[in-house]
Amino acid sequence: MKFNSLVIHGGIDGDKATGSVTVPIYQTSTYAQERVGEHKGYEYSRTGNPTREAAEKLIADLENGYAGFAFGSGMAAISSVLMMFKAGDHIIFSDDVYGGTFRVVDKVFKDFGIEYSFVDTSDIANISSHLRENTKAIYVETPTNPLMKLTDIQAVSKIAKDHDLLLIVDNTFMTPYLQRPIELGANIILHSATKYLGGHSDLVAGVVVVDSEALANKMHFIQNAVGAILGPFDSWLLVKGIKTLAVRMDRHCENAARVVEWLKQKSWVNKIYYPGLQADAVKSGQMENYGGMISFEVESEEVLEKVLRNLKTISLAESLGGIESLISVPAKMTHASVPKENRDKLGITDTLIRLSVGIEDVEDIIGDLDISRK
Numbered sequence: 001m002k003f004n005s006l007v008i009h010g011g012i013d014g015d016k017a018t019g020s021v022t023v024p025i026y027q028t029s030t031y032a033q034e035r036v037g038e039h040k041g042y043e044y045s046r047t048g049n050p051t052r053e054a055a056e057k058l059i060a061d062l063e064n065g066y067a068g069f070a071f072g073s074g075m076a077a078i079s080s081v082l083m084m085f086k087a088g089d090h091i092i093f094s095d096d097v098y099g100g101t102f103r104v105v106d107k108v109f110k111d112f113g114i115e116y117s118f119v120d121t122s123d124i125a126n127i128s129s130h131l132r133e134n135t136k137a138i139y140v141e142t143p144t145n146p147l148m149k150l151t152d153i154q155a156v157s158k159i160a161k162d163h164d165l166l167l168i169v170d171n172t173f174m175t176p177y178l179q180r181p182i183e184l185g186a187n188i189i190l191h192s193a194t195k196y197l198g199g200h201s202d203l204v205a206g207v208v209v210v211d212s213e214a215l216a217n218k219m220h221f222i223q224n225a226v227g228a229i230l231g232p233f234d235s236w237l238l239v240k241g242i243k244t245l246a247v248r249m250d251r252h253c254e255n256a257a258r259v260v261e262w263l264k265q266k267s268w269v270n271k272i273y274y275p276g277l278q279a280d281a282v283k284s285g286q287m288e289n290y291g292g293m294i295s296f297e298v299e300s301e302e303v304l305e306k307v308l309r310n311l312k313t314i315s316l317a318e319s320l321g322g323i324e325s326l327i328s329v330p331a332k333m334t335h336a337s338v339p340k341e342n343r344d345k346l347g348i349t350d351t352l353i354r355l356s357v358g359i360e361d362v363e364d365i366i367g368d369l370d371i372s373r374k
Ligand SMILES: *Cc1c(COP(=O)(O)O)cnc(C)c1O
Pocket: 073, 074, 075, 076, 098, 100, 101, 141, 145, 170, 172, 173, 191, 192, 193, 194, 195, 204, 205, 206
């Protein structure tokens, strides 16, 4: 089945018991057994729930992986993956991963003895130079937030294979519609399904997809043991959201490209960060389009104030990936906890604006940004 069909019919397609074309919400915690240990595949909903399984099988199909797992948030998914490692293991991370990922590594897993290096993985040489005897994995986010730095997944996977390391990719920004890291050599894919997969800003969820039976067994053991599962109703919302992923992503990409073209002509825009503007060979190989995220730096705080004033279509809010356009100021919102000196060094200046381009009429989105009309 091709992708546009797979988002609708992949995983578990409908309900065999009733013929329902959608998988129902199995709002149950436990399942009656015929005899001790004799059951229909379900014992207790932390271990397995049919609605969660529908979401898990669907995302595994879309990422072309061996098995999928759904969690109560992106951070729960990331934490559960990090629990596959043990004290004394070393992991190399992209240096501008999602802030919550940095925080959980630096403030939680550090205390459990996980060693880590945050390096700029957009330059492959940085990975090789940080390898240690005890390195067990490389964790990459591409493109990054908010500066859209790209990492060549295939090149990193070669290093990972040469050194017998796991390659973990946070694919939240691209989604499997635009980028399928397992096909490029990754072993574990993570998503904040809160963003594009769910797609409607009505859900907090996370997913993991693994590429082998051994990793699936390990992940399932941790999911069941630790218990950070996604509930049945949220699993149903996630499946419902994913059904329109392909059409939504097309519109996100189309609108973002139009907004970038418009921003390019504005003298008050100093710099635009958008994967489609980067000359890297990477982008053509690993991404099928450039997604719906744009960051841009404006010439002054006055202009920034003006852009954010009188918004009609766009909401000033954190988060991203929903059907509605969201605008934020990373230095004051999502990245406020990063010291200013570090922010400036990274390029996250006080006049940097991040836009999650929604699927509204693009004229309305551009109208909101047009400071000449304010
Ligand atoms: C939002 C986000 C996360 C965290 O996911 P939650 O669902 O908010 O817990 C992880 N990675 C990326 C890239 C994100 O954007």
